Amino acid sequence: MSKVTLIGKSQARMGYTFLYAGDAPECKECKLYRLCHTLREGWTYEVVKVRGVTHTCPVHEDGASVVEVKEL
Template sequence: MTDTDTIITLVGSRLAKEGEEFVFLGESRECQKCKLKRTCLSLDTGRKYRVVKIRSDTVHECFIHENGVLAVEVVSSPIVAAIDSNKAIAGAKISYEPPKCTDFDDSLYDLIYPEGIKKGDKCVVSNVIENIDEKLLSGCSLKKVELKL
């Protein structure tokens, strides 16, 4: 999915801000009785999205979001992650593998286990951001990158 591939969906009114990012958690039991569930559930569970446009100011009732939901356009959001330095080449198509580091500084947790991507996902290294300080790792050489699914 590229930035031009938008999906229309409904999100909680608190998330309905341009630039807001979220991970879609999937269907809840309360969704079963909602007439709008097909629009809400058009996203892939566990994936990260970014709101790019508010479609209307009309607030729709929701059994989950106490302040209702709004129609928005979203795109797949890039994932910032740590990957093996050997795979960190801008433009490279890779199958995502979490780093095999078992001993790392707590500050790296979100990079080692990023939300929105799973082992085996096909993605592109869209940007190599920086080397990760080896003092924070035990025996691994990692780079911080931006990945696009």
């Protein structure tokens, strides 16, 4: 089962894997906080689908893209 989240635009590509390390202090006030941080801290994920939506992000200078990921 996949989960929807946001990752940096430059990382938003099929097959990209990453370790979710938790939120940054800048995330606390973001309106998209609940969407970004649906993952389990310390788990590895793989991008299985990139949706065509990007948002401004206080952490990622190039913005954040909406993606679907699966746990590995």
